[in-house]
Amino acid sequence: MTAEPDVARELAEILSHYSGAKSELIPILQDVQEKLGYLPEEVMQRVAKFLRLTDNTVYGVSTFYAQFSFTPTGRNKVTVCRGTACHVRGGARILAEIERRLGIKEGETTDDLEYTLETTACFGSCALAPVVVINKNVYGRVTTAKLAEILTMAE
The missing domain is CATH 3.40.30.10 (Glutaredoxin)
Incomplete structure (x- = not known):
């Protein structure tokens, strides 16, 4: 993963609370969104790998819901x-x-x-x-x- 060390550390902390079941995709994305304020591309790729899903599946789910942002948002x-x-x-x-x-x-x-x-x-x-x-x-x-x-x- 090419994310900055802080982002990688925060993602590792989030993923540590999950088993890797595919059904955990939305809660993981919600946690990432809450923690980082948006869903960076490299983080979504790492989530896909963790859940054994394709990047396209994670992208498709994340773009379906308006709650997710792909650019940094304000505090x-x-x-x-x-x-x-x-x-x-x-x-x-x-x-x-x-x-x-x-x-x-x-x-x-x-x-x-x-x-x-x-x-x-x-x-x-x-x-x-x-x-x-x-x-x-x-x-x-x-x-x-x-x-x-x-x-x-x-x-």
Whole structure:
């Protein structure tokens, strides 16, 4: 494996909790995603070897699920709702202001790997529109004036 020593060590630690059964693929990928923040190609190859699966099988499974990322993500995941209620109540302005404050666009990560900005079709929290989720914290009735405080709390 050509991964950096720290990544190789972290992967070895993760794999030490598994028996090598093919059914462990998704939990292993979830653990790697949680630990590293994304799924590097060389790590997926090592997982395939550990589980005696083809690289294509691991890649196919990992690309099927939206929870997995193949590029480094920020320590803080900021997700803005694009649902109808959020849109009507200013969601587009909220997204534009977050992009301005963080200096990134939707789907991008800050250079310091502090923030990743994403959108979603709907959180199902329409009564709280517009909604922003940072990591697992839900912020409702967000205004552009509240964004500085909300983003500071994430740090």
